[in-house]
Amino acid sequence: MTAKPPISALTDHLGYWLRLVSNHVSASFARRLEAEGVAVAEWVVLRVLYDVDALAPSKLAARMGMTRGAISKLADKLVAKGLVDRADDLEDGRAHTLELTKAGRALVPRLAKLADANDRAFFAGLTAKEREGLKRLMERTAAQLGLDDIPVS
Amino acid sequence: MTAKPPISALTDHLGYWLRLVSNHVSASFARRLEAEGVAVAEWVVLRVLYDVDALAPSKLAARMGMTRGAISKLADKLVAKGLVDRADDLEDGRAHTLELTKAGRALVPRLAKLADANDRAFFAGLTAKEREGLKRLMERTAAQLGLDDIPVS
């Protein structure tokens, strides 16, 4: 007979429940974006560029917690789709900038609506007060831990 | 001049904050497990087998939301590490079962402690009441949406 010490269950951890819900939220959003031909990481790039007009790939890499190589490939895809343009930095001959094309700029509000709808679909079962409390709890946790990269997966 | 309609921010969505925290919780846990030579998906298999003694790969696939092919590969790795044994089902010649080896059974409580420590490290900044409320909110959300697969990534 083998001893079987009592140990914590998978479901005992807060991380388990966060992961369960978060995985489904993200997978659902990825499917919605896929219908528009866009991957989640690509969406993040588009949404960031929408606010700043032009940004160096290295800045994007830092914000998204990815390598420059990965951003370069991501930019390739967005350029191929006609959503982003590369331009040379005028002051630093090594540097480039990425910016939205007209088509890219037009697409972002549409994708933002998908994000809104996805979030609503998942958290409609909570009251407005619960959603607000949950958001504040997550923001506080992120702040306490110093988490500030944009999640991409 | 290009119009720039005001749209929702990435950080407006609950899904954003859940993903941010969840990604870090999972990545941190993955690093802890890696020091023991175990991947997250492998940990889930080990933890499930710890409770049930023996289980068919197809059952595992259903519970974890993965294909049978993926489970088969996962089992290969665990067998190679000496943590899991394959056995033939006595009643159905097609079926197999997976069960923990002695070494596997001895390892699981150690890994469970890593999971406990990881969860504590991330949510120590919340009060016990906040943690309890958060867990209940996530459980309720998962139940309302019918989410019951074990998250693996």
Add this chain to the structure above:
DNA sequence: TATTGTTATACTCTATAACTATA
């Protein structure tokens, strides 16, 4: 020498689908 961006390469993870053997 250090930095920016790109490219070449490799690795992990997983799905799809074909295959083997039972039922």
Add this chain to the structure above:
DNA sequence: TATAGTTATAGAGTATAACAATA
């Protein structure tokens, strides 16, 4: 014919490291 498990193949995503151009 259908099912259980395995295997072969392919694709997505990302990291590492080497490279070219510029600072």
